Amino acid sequence: MPLGTAIHNIEITHGRGGQLARAVGAVAKLIAKEGKLATLRLPSGEVLLVSQNCLATVGQVGNVGVNQKSLGTTGSKCWLGERPVLRGVVMNPMDQPNGGGEGKAPIGRKKNPQPLGVILRLEELGKGKKYSDSFILCRCK
Incomplete structure (x- = not known):
C-alpha cells in the first residue's frame, strides 16, 4: 500500500481479525513503513506501530452522517435503546454523592460520605496493562 492511504478494519496482530478503526466514518492513515x-x-490521533503482515481494508467506513440526524423525541431515543439522562442532584444519596436533601436542595450532603472508600475502590479496580501498549508511539492528537 502506498503511504497516505486511508484504511479501516485493521488487525493489531496477524490472523486475529480487524480490531481498529471500525466505527461509523472511521479512517486511519498509513504514515510510514520501516522494515x-x-x-x-x-482516528483518535494516536500513532501506532503495526506489523506489515496485518490485514486492513482500503477506504473509509460508510454511514458517516449517522450522528448528524436529529432523533426528535425522547421516545425515538428510547426505541434505539438509549437510557434517559438523570442529574446527580435528583438521585438518592446512596446512588450519588450529590443526591438527597429536602426539596430542591442544591447538594444533599456537604461532603462525600466516604472519600477514602471511593479512593480505595478506584485503586482496587486499577487499569491493567495491554499487550498492544508497547506498540503505541504517541498518545497525542
Missing part, C-alpha cells in the same frame, strides 16, 4: 513494521495514525 517489518508500519506506522498508522488512528
